[in-house]
Amino acid sequence: MFRGQFTYSIDSKGRISIPAKLRRHVSAEANDTYMMIRGTSTCIDIYPLNEWLLFEAKLNKLNPFKPDEIRFIRTLLQHVAEDTLDSQSRILIPQILIEYAKIEKEVLILGALNKIEVWNPKIFEEYLKQSDETYEQIAAKVMS
Amino acid sequence: MFRGQFTYSIDSKGRISIPAKLRRHVSAEANDTYMMIRGTSTCIDIYPLNEWLLFEAKLNKLNPFKPDEIRFIRTLLQHVAEDTLDSQSRILIPQILIEYAKIEKEVLILGALNKIEVWNPKIFEEYLKQSDETYEQIAAKVMS
DNA sequence: CCAATTGTGGGGAAAAGTGGTGAATTTTCC
DNA sequence: GGAAAATTCACCACTTTTCCCCACAATTGG
Numbered sequence A, B: 001m002f003r004g005q006f007t008y009s010i011d012s013k014g015r016i017s018i019p020a021k022l023r024r025h026v027s028a029e030a031n032d033t034y035m036m037i038r039g040t041s042t043c044i045d046i047y048p049l050n051e052w053l054l055f056e057a058k059l060n061k062l063n064p065f066k067p068d069e070i071r072f073i074r075t076l077l078q079h080v081a082e083d084t085l086d087s088q089s090r091i092l093i094p095q096i097l098i099e100y101a102k103i104e105k106e107v108l109i110l111g112a113l114n115k116i117e118v119w120n121p122k123i124f125e126e127y128l129k130q131s132d133e134t135y136e137q138i139a140a141k142v143m144s
Numbered sequence C: 001c002c003a004a005t006t007g008t009g010g011g012g013a014a015a016a017g018t019g020g021t022g023a024a025t026t027t028t029c030c
Numbered sequence D: 001g002g003a004a005a006a007t008t009c010a011c012c013a014c015t016t017t018t019c020c021c022c023a024c025a026a027t028t029g030g
Helices: A051-058 A066-077 A097-099 A121-131 A134-141 B051-059 B067-077 B095-100 B121-130 B135-143
Strands: A004-011 A015-016 A033-038 A044-048 A081-084 A090-092 A106-113 A115-119 B005-009 B016-017 B033-038 B046-049 B081-085 B091-094 B106-112 B115-119
Touching: A004 B067, A004 B081, A033 A051, A033 A066, A033 A121, A033 B005, A044 A051, A044 A097, A097 B016, A097 B046, A106 A121, A106 B067, A115 A121, A121 B067, A134 B051, A134 B067, B033 B051, B033 B095, B046 B051, B046 B095, B051 B067, B081 B091, B115 B121
Parallel strands: none
Antiparallel strands: A004 A106, A015 A090, A033 A044, A033 A081, A044 A115, A106 A115, B005 B106, B016 B091, B033 B046, B033 B081, B046 B115, B106 B115
16 A cells, blocks of 8 residues: 655656655556556546556446446546556656646655555645644544 | 653664664564654654554545545645664654654654654653643543 | 673665656658 | 658666665663
8 A cells, every 4th residue: 555755856758756665565466557547636646557457447337328427437537548667667647647737847746545646746735725624633533 | 562761862864763672562463664654743653564554444444536535545644654674673764754743863752552652852841741730630531 | 790682873885766868659741 | 752850768877865784882681
């Protein structure tokens, strides 16, 4: 499972290193392959291939004859991209996802259980502020 | 279960020894791996891996497509870091946690049941003073 | 009192992160 | 259809960080 945050940078070609500490938790089944999609917030979600396949299996159980469900599937799959690590452990993020997540130079990489999220640090900060619950309250709920 | 307090020092690289007397209480399942996280007070909480996994299991049951629940996951995992003991039984504390806990040179290491807390000794002293109630009063309330 | 363990410090090799070059392929345009 | 331009992608190079190892004083325990 992925956890923790890392501040990295994206280069002029749109490449991002996958942090070594996250890479250690990627199964060998993933074959250094990652799937990228639009996040549900203003960020990019990155799944190792094996985790993606599990997620895809869930999508497959949806009913494509229900308007809501097919719309969800289409919206999601529209911007899926696949890439394999280069020799420096980086993946190339498609321009359209970079724009969607409003990413500039600095990126915040967040380990979030079965996926890795990529944020513009400023946007992530704003996102956290919007919450009613403080860190203390959330911690109290989970850690008790 | 962890108990007792120890005054140690953090070195210039941000490493802290885990006291031998606490280490004896760590399960072999933990694989010498510890998770560090922002404490709810001005301190750092350290969990052996196996203890931490209990919390993570709770997070795993949440639905990351529900805005409230993914927010919860992000807020918590943001402040988590992982490390394994080196050959001298030390772990490396990330700079961001050191700053959060306002740690300088001396640290107070506190065994606190299922976790280990790391404090700046001065801050811990202040924390104890801050309460209006005496030890006796608090004990009466909590233990009844 | 001696041997083993523990806590602290630091050097140096290896890994990690970042940036860039240039060949190969694809696309564009005349 | 073919040359020029643009894109892709496999490498190469450099700097910084990480982490593995050695060293040593202090403490503990028999």
